[in-house]
Amino acid sequence: MKKHLAVATTAAFLLAGAGLPAAAQDETITVEGVIFLDRNGNESYDAGETVRANGPGVWVTNVDTNEKVGEFGTDANGRYRAVLPKGPKYLVVNQDKNGFDLPFGARPATEDLKLDFPLWGRFIEGHSFVDTNGDGVKQDGEAPATGEIKVSGKATDGTQVDVATKPGADGLFRFELKIGDYTLTAPDLSRQGLALAKPRGSTDIDWLTGQAKIGGDRNTRIDMRYFEPKADSALEDTTISPAKDTYTVGDQIDVKFKLVNKGDLPGKMSVVMFSIAETDVKILSRSDNVTGTMQDFETVRKILPGESVTVEMKLELASTEVTEIYPFVRPFVGGYKDVDHKNQGQSFRKVIKVVEKSTATPSTPASSPETTTPTTTPAVAKAGNKSGLASTGASPLGFLALGALLLAAGTGAFFVARRRRS
Template sequence: MKDLRSAAALTAALMTALTTLAVGPAGVAGAQEDSVVLEGQLWFDRNENNVWEWGEPVYGNSRGVRIVDAATRAVLGEFPTDASGRYRAEGLPKVDLDVQVVDADVFRVGPARKGPGTVDFGLVGGTVEGRLFVDQNEDGVRQPDEHGLAVARTLRLTRGAVELPSPEVLGEGGYVFRDLPAGEYVLEAADRAPAAHIAAPLTELDVDPVTRRKTITVPVAGAGRADVRYVWQTIDFAMGTPKLTPAKDTYALGDEVELTVPVTNLGPVADRAKFTMFRMGPARSVTDSLVMEASGQEFGLREVLQPGGTVEIGIRYVLDSADIEELHLFSRPNSAQGFRDSNVRNNHAIVPIKLSTGTTPTSATSATSTAAATPTTAEEPGTASGTVAAPVAVVSGGGGLASTGVAPGVFVVIGGLLVGGGALAYLAARRRRRA
């Protein structure tokens, strides 16, 4: 009779995916001699080798296990897991017990790992995975220059009211949510408007571009899939033929010029272009169509330019450096709204500048009002006509009197006085000794 009852219990275990644990006198002793304690852990066996390994997460705060009397099929209780994925059942009778993972209907449960008074289970969950990248040409194929996106900030997966943990990066331009119970999920992509939008769907795997969502069904230990392809909103501000006013073959230092350029919006959206002037100092001023930033080297359109519209901009400069060879204005590849320029080849306006090679005189060579007002040396008597006296020559490193520019007669007089004074002091001393 006992053998027949054991065979029936084994058959029931196979049919219901239960694990039978025989707990006899060798079990963990409970508070009373006729009871035992049973404990264990649930974890996600990602490599399915039925051994917990570092990096495999536990199934914490779950519904845990259900323990059943193998003979009578009476449910003895359900025992949830704590944050570390462990459960503990106390006060169990000393009978054959069936230990069942409560969530065995949504996970694949591996063979039980049995020990003295312990039963551990490795679970295999489902996944949701797919591609996440910028598909600028909207062909559904990730090109080498179409980069992936940060998955944690872009994708959100929910099952009912429960939000799942952030996904992992999977290869180049991919993502994966792991350890999922079977069921229906909703994947939602972040709203990146106006800088980007979801590409038009090419397959049934693509997220809807309007709702940015896709419903996914994940089977037990199976995989669901959804692809998310973004397209950056683009602009195309084209620079026309630049003009420099006044027009000259050669300019001189200190000349003031104005660079004017027509700018056309060839893109699909209204926006404001931004500009940078290369290798020049701050501009003197700009026309009303522009706003100049504090640096004096960065500019932006004052008004939004509609698709197909053209506006002329002007920037004034003083040619204050002999190193100036050109005025090079560049329409920056990111607009005021953060859109990217799809064609930077037409973003440059360049005008060569030729500066005069002659030098500017530093002083007049003949009598002029400017020279008389600001003489470079003091005038000697007899130069009242305004002629500037020649400066005294100074020899670098000279050691004689000539290097001082002072007449030697002064020093002769001073020497004579010193000698005469010394002689008088000597004679006075001799008279005192004779006295």
Template sequence: MRNTFAVATTAALVLTATGAPALAQDETISITGRVFVDRNGNGTFDEGDGVQIGGPGVRVTDEDGRTTDLPVGPSGRYRVEKLRKSTYKVETLNLVNYTTTKSSYTTSETVTDGDFALVGQVAKGIAYVDANGDGTKQADEKPVTEGLRVTGNAKDGSPVDLTRTAGADGAYRFDLPLGDYTLTAPLLNDQNLVLGKPEAVTDIDWATGTRELTGQTEQVDLRYITAAANITVKGTLSPAKDAYLIGEEITAKVQLVNTGNAPVLPLIGLGQFHAKLIRYSDSLEAEADTQFEFKRKIVPGETVEIELTFAPTGTIFTSLQLVVFDTMRGLKDVDASDNFLQIATKVVEKGAETTAPTATTTTAAPATTTTTQAVAQAGNKSGLASTGASPLGFLALGALLLAAGTSAVFVARRRRS
């Protein structure tokens, strides 16, 4: 049989009724305590510890097996008074989302310190701008003022979405119930700041800007540097021939080399494209008929190779023009002259082709020489509809485009952070 006590977290439970004799003071007991998040793990409620508000609270069971569940108040406290003198078991109910060294206690006397210290999940670290690039925060290096975000679900399935800002010393902390979470770094491209290359296991991934939180206590550091972003484009056509036929399949093999210090997520476009696009690499996502976005960032020192297979629709196709534009999502490209690739071609009617195939003449902007650390060879995606003769006015030939860069001449249909 369940007997529900009439309780409030700060009010007494009165067991007398009008006209009935009151119990003597020494025949009743009271139970008081606090449910709190033990941030320093010492088992005692201290300044800085959190409190559990609402939720399942605690359960009180008398010696006859009758129970009642008590919520906790704004201060994390629970309280019940004037209980008939007996033996009671008091237990915390929130053991799905937290661990504790004491989950219950039994008493037959008044209790004033029936606290339950809960331990959840912690994510902490520092988030700052590493002005001198030494990997260590100096007193004069500013903290990141934008919010860090943790999203996911607690063990009981309830959603969690929290934002924290680093303090003046760059330190931040998330106190969470146990669960599955992702910490996301703020994007500071508008300040020309990017995450630096990880120097320690505690550093967040600089390409994704995220970290899956797997430990009960996990340190994740965010070190930002001033961006010097740059991408270099190289490429050839295959098969290499003096002339191609209208409708013949041609594959452009293009290498994009990150020669800067910032992870980048380039968009690429094809100019004066009088051809039918047949296939493109799986590493690309179509933004428009002749505009593509990479699915992941290219990190400094990395080379990514892509392929674009097309067929000329007429003899007006005289060159492949490819440009990387809006490469950094607001970051300034320090050298836009190597973002442009032009490979001259000759297309003829069937029956007018030349004899033996020879190497294709390639004309490209000067490229910064780098040592390739990694090459990612993408697969192919097919089924793109014909673009026909669709010249894009954003790609003018000549020195003006090479010198001034191309980020302002494209309008991307969407932006990805």
């Protein structure tokens, strides 16, 4: 009898002991989940979506007493776990939410709960590659671009953002950011002989600026396609007005020439004025499509392939040292070497001659009585003049002088003859 009692007692204790863990477990609830960047916006954590590792996680309050129960951060896998006494009603709040849109930020909990918190930010992705065949699509054999892609701007929570990444072996790159206003900048690969290709669709980056503005869309795709360009800058149609064989110091001339982008990429075009020093001319005006000095200037904006701009300037010639008007466009577009070095303006140079102003003062004839211009009308004798002689139109003074000369000669001869007789 005692033996059976002992067995029964032992069994009771074993059953009681076996029930303790279950009873203790019933006294708590567990709330756990992952905090992640919800790239596709479906509010569910999908493979490949980025988690908020080692973050602040969640905090939990007792709804009835409004007391904070505790804070529970995330681990390296973006997961949090809160074990709470069973009974009260709790509110589980995501505290890693600054700078993100939230489909929800808190949820109540009264029992075991799997609770994930999605975050909606700004997701930028695309391909950066060398588009060898120019079809606008990344092919398996086309190499990824090696340059570093940058994003800068400011998040709505005031955080300054400056991040960079490189594309993977498949040419794909991605940025996952807080909500904000950002600028994405493509890498400059001119040292590798590569340039951004002309956009073929709405996802291609602007090849003029190499940048893209990131606005309010949650997901933005930006593709950066590169190609090997053939730059070709040309200068045509240099004219000088007025056109003269010889100019004088102080003369003003109008110079006009055309810059043409004959290559396949956009870029600024640079011009140098040969054979003209700053002291040789005075620049009176110049068209506002170029900027720089008189001798060295470039277009204000990038010139598209096939496009041309006309440059005009008004100059005052200040020296006889000016022997030619020779604008020369440098054989580069956007830092890429020209494929044709024979059309930079060589055939449009204008040789000119400039001389000093004359320093001699033109002589002014002395004042004299007005003379009557002789005519071919025959002289007509007129009677009744004071001398009693007919007028022939000739002056009598000449005859009077001749008479006086003959009288003097006669008188001289008389005295000579008398001296000899004596």
